[in-house]
Amino acid sequence: MPKILGIDLGTTNSCVAIIEGGQPKVLENKEGSRTTPSVVAVNKAGERSVGLPAKRQAVTNPKNTLYSIKRLIGRRFDDAEVTRDQKVMPFEIVKRGDGVAIKMADKEYTPEEISAMILQKIKADAEEKLGEKIEEAIITVPAYFDDAQRAATKTAGEIAGLKVRRIINEPTAAALAYGFDKKKGQKIVVYDLGGGTFDVSVLEVSEDTVEVKSTNGDTHLGGDDFDRVIIDWILEEFKKQEGIDLSKDSLALQRVKDAAERAKIELSTAAQTEINQPFITSDANGPKHLVLTMTRSKLEELCHDLVAKTLVPLKSALKDAGMDKSAIEEIVMVGGMTRMPLVLKTVEDFFGKKPNITVNPDEVVALGAAVQAGVLQGEVKDVLLLDVTPLSFGIETLGGVMTKLIERNTTIPAGKSQVFSTAADNQTTVEIHVLQGEREVASGNKTLGRFILSGIPMAPRGVPQVEVKFDIDANGILNVSATDKGTGTSQKITIQGSTGLSKDEVERMKHDAETHAEEDKKLKEKVEHQNLADTMIYTSEKMMKEAGDKITAEERKSVEEKIEALKAVKDSDDHEAIKKAADELSTAAQAVGAKMYQQEAGKGGEGSEGGKEEKKDEPIDAEFEEKKGE
Amino acid sequence: MNDEQNISPPDKGGQGGVEPSKCEKCDEYLAGWKRALADYDNLQKDLARERTEIRTRVKQDVAHQLIAVLDNFDQAAKFQPDGLGKELEVWLKGLMHVKSQLEGVTREMGLEAYGAVGEIFSAQLHDAGGERSEEDKADQEILEVVSRGWKLGDRIVRPAKVIINNKH
Numbered sequence A: 001m002p003k004i005l006g007i008d009l010g011t012t013n014s015c016v017a018i019i020e021g022g023q024p025k026v027l028e029n030k031e032g033s034r035t036t037p038s039v040v041a042v043n044k045a046g047e048r049s050v051g052l053p054a055k056r057q058a059v060t061n062p063k064n065t066l067y068s069i070k071r072l073i074g075r076r077f078d079d080a081e082v083t084r085d086q087k088v089m090p091f092e093i094v095k096r097g098d099g100v101a102i103k104m105a106d107k108e109y110t111p112e113e114i115s116a117m118i119l120q121k122i123k124a125d126a127e128e129k130l131g132e133k134i135e136e137a138i139i140t141v142p143a144y145f146d147d148a149q150r151a152a153t154k155t156a157g158e159i160a161g162l163k164v165r166r167i168i169n170e171p172t173a174a175a176l177a178y179g180f181d182k183k184k185g186q187k188i189v190v191y192d193l194g195g196g197t198f199d200v201s202v203l204e205v206s207e208d209t210v211e212v213k214s215t216n217g218d219t220h221l222g223g224d225d226f227d228r229v230i231i232d233w234i235l236e237e238f239k240k241q242e243g244i245d246l247s248k249d250s251l252a253l254q255r256v257k258d259a260a261e262r263a264k265i266e267l268s269t270a271a272q273t274e275i276n277q278p279f280i281t282s283d284a285n286g287p288k289h290l291v292l293t294m295t296r297s298k299l300e301e302l303c304h305d306l307v308a309k310t311l312v313p314l315k316s317a318l319k320d321a322g323m324d325k326s327a328i329e330e331i332v333m334v335g336g337m338t339r340m341p342l343v344l345k346t347v348e349d350f351f352g353k354k355p356n357i358t359v360n361p362d363e364v365v366a367l368g369a370a371v372q373a374g375v376l377q378g379e380v381k382d383v384l385l386l387d388v389t390p391l392s393f394g395i396e397t398l399g400g401v402m403t404k405l406i407e408r409n410t411t412i413p414a415g416k417s418q419v420f421s422t423a424a425d426n427q428t429t430v431e432i433h434v435l436q437g438e439r440e441v442a443s444g445n446k447t448l449g450r451f452i453l454s455g456i457p458m459a460p461r462g463v464p465q466v467e468v469k470f471d472i473d474a475n476g477i478l479n480v481s482a483t484d485k486g487t488g489t490s491q492k493i494t495i496q497g498s499t500g501l502s503k504d505e506v507e508r509m510k511h512d513a514e515t516h517a518e519e520d521k522k523l524k525e526k527v528e529h530q531n532l533a534d535t536m537i538y539t540s541e542k543m544m545k546e547a548g549d550k551i552t553a554e555e556r557k558s559v560e561e562k563i564e565a566l567k568a569v570k571d572s573d574d575h576e577a578i579k580k581a582a583d584e585l586s587t588a589a590q591a592v593g594a595k596m597y598q599q600e601a602g603k604g605g606e607g608s609e610g611g612k613e614e615k616k617d618e619p620i621d622a623e624f625e626e627k628k629g630e
Numbered sequence B: 001m002n003d004e005q006n007i008s009p010p011d012k013g014g015q016g017g018v019e020p021s022k023c024e025k026c027d028e029y030l031a032g033w034k035r036a037l038a039d040y041d042n043l044q045k046d047l048a049r050e051r052t053e054i055r056t057r058v059k060q061d062v063a064h065q066l067i068a069v070l071d072n073f074d075q076a077a078k079f080q081p082d083g084l085g086k087e088l089e090v091w092l093k094g095l096m097h098v099k100s101q102l103e104g105v106t107r108e109m110g111l112e113a114y115g116a117v118g119e120i121f122s123a124q125l126h127d128a129g130g131e132r133s134e135e136d137k138a139d140q141e142i143l144e145v146v147s148r149g150w151k152l153g154d155r156i157v158r159p160a161k162v163i164i165n166n167k168h
Helices: A052-056 A080-088 A111-130 A147-159 A170-177 A223-242 A250-266 A296-321 A341-351 A364-377 A503-515 A517-550 A553-569 A575-603 B002-006 B020-078 B086-108
Strands: A004-008 A013-020 A023-026 A040-042 A048-050 A093-096 A099-104 A107-109 A136-141 A163-169 A187-193 A198-205 A210-218 A272-283 A286-295 A330-334 A393-397 A401-406 A414-420 A430-436 A446-453 A466-472 A478-484 A490-495 B111-114 B126-132 B142-147 B149-152 B155-158 B160-165
Touching: A004 A111, A004 A170, A004 A364, A013 A111, A013 A364, A023 A364, A040 A052, A040 A099, A040 A111, A048 A052, A048 A111, A052 B126, A080 A093, A099 A111, A107 A111, A111 A136, A111 A147, A136 A147, A136 A170, A136 A364, A147 A163, A163 A170, A163 A364, A170 A187, A170 A198, A170 A210, A170 A330, A170 A364, A187 A210, A187 A296, A187 A341, A198 A296, A210 A296, A223 A250, A223 A272, A223 A286, A223 A296, A250 A272, A250 A286, A250 B126, A272 B020, A286 A296, A296 A341, A330 A341, A330 A364, A393 A466, A401 A414, A401 A466, A401 A517, A430 A478, A430 A490, A446 A478, A446 A490, A503 A517, A517 A553, A517 A575, A553 A575, B020 B086, B020 B111, B020 B149, B020 B155, B086 B111, B126 B142
Parallel strands: A004 A136, A136 A163, A187 A330, B126 B160
Antiparallel strands: A004 A013, A013 A023, A040 A048, A093 A099, A099 A107, A187 A198, A198 A210, A272 A286, A393 A401, A393 A430, A414 A466, A430 A446, A466 A478, A478 A490, B111 B149, B142 B160, B149 B155
């Protein structure tokens, strides 16, 4: 099935995604990046470059490096935006008919042609990555784009050799990426703070469309402005410290720019960061170092006004849509700048609810376009609904804890097996107590069934191997079997409707597990320590028995004392004491064991079996030692 | 799973005993089953690819941080004052050994430095940080390497930042 690309053709960067296995996925470009700079250039040799290479040569070739072309697409020459760009852009914008053209290496191109070059690269990189020809695409545009701008974007796609199946609004795509198109009547705000522009849209989900109720924004507010305030602060601080103005030194300024961007990113997760650029410049007194500490509160102080500025268009958009902020059910964040904690907090404070940021805000628009593409190409035609287990399944093991075999949220049908062993010497039966739930404590979960596997040959604890197999079919029927691997004896139980719990019941059990998490964790730790202590005592006693006269009375006494010490504490709640006593016993037993091996080796005889914790080919330590999982 | 016996062979003559609608359902299920298996198979391949990719990315991330330190060593070397006393000379040499050690680490990671004065600028490899005009040099020739470029295999971890000759 030929793929349809979902393309976010951005002002600063573009991004492309496809649907694969029913899920949207961003495609990396040839350079290995998930976004491509929307930049086109022609060098002196007449070679054209697009994306990162074009951006890299911009400094030395400003007249022939075209960027932010999206600001010009579908515009009339006498539009205010065009007049403004003519003044600030380093390249030449000329009149063609009523519209515009841009000069690049003495040739004139329409914004559609330039955009087509970017789309061509995206298409070519996607084809290379997927190994198949791509002929169709969905391209996103800002919600405020008029018919001429939309038509021009479509033309750009067609020049690039793409059949443009749909032009969709960026905020709609973002909402689609979150699957917010399902609930009729739902009201959504999309807050898009990108590299150079800020857009806010109010959406309402109607019968089978997502309607844009209003849009607003600031076409010249974005990440670049935030970078600028940080750069200015760094320059000012350095000037205060060293009396040198770095803004005149272009190379130093570039290092400051890089450092500012890094600081901005680091302060999204850390409370403070160090701006460390040693040897940034020098004067008659020698080299100078730029070393500053920037705190998040400093950054927020610097950026406060910029963030506050976004609330004005936000309020206007709500007003235009005739909605109160309390009516908004979901807020979707788009654009890299929305990762900034201050931005998130401002939006959260404004609406009184947390905005959605789980989908990468740089990619969310392209991903949403891909979702739309998936619907068009019918990827989700015959939807086969797969169920998941709402709660975990497992069995009760030594110490009354639940050992989970199938974790909750596992897609079914599914199967898993694990090998367990006996807890006591000569144990000939094991009880399989099948449980469902999230508690660590077996008794806190729901019992689904019990059965007994008997006929296990008499053997020391830990030796028999009992394989317990869980298998849930697509209808939620759970089969649990236990097989003694030594004799092949087997028992099983079938539990109907294991996934058919009511939503309330599932919630109650999950909640139950959460509230008991701490005490359960403690109990589990205690059981683990006790099991470890039991095993240590068992192996050490066995070793003492087998050692006979191979060890001195003193050595025997030392180990036996440690065994007694561990026995004395093993049932207490003092984990540290148990651990300490177990460690001491382990050290003492190992020393004796090592000596026994040396004696055996000295005799040239076969190795003694009864040593320390040395395991044979299939180690079994305690009753719930994991052997394998399928 | 006992339904398998009910699946009829493909209806060659069009006169089979199974109703067309049932047959269509069988085909749909078989196609869906095959797709699910294929999806799983592809997922495994994707995961293997992704694992390699993640390893490379982690390496790249670490490389980025190490490169920044090496850059500062390079920068320090540019500012080395003349006429250092013998004691300071020896001390400096020691520091430069630390730099070599760090370079050794990057080499072991598979990183390779590139970018030298005299090469011709290529936007695939270099990032133009500025320009000058020198008559005796070729157009687009690299006049100064501000910071070295770094490659990991054939992937550019960071392009070399250079000043180039621009003959207007």
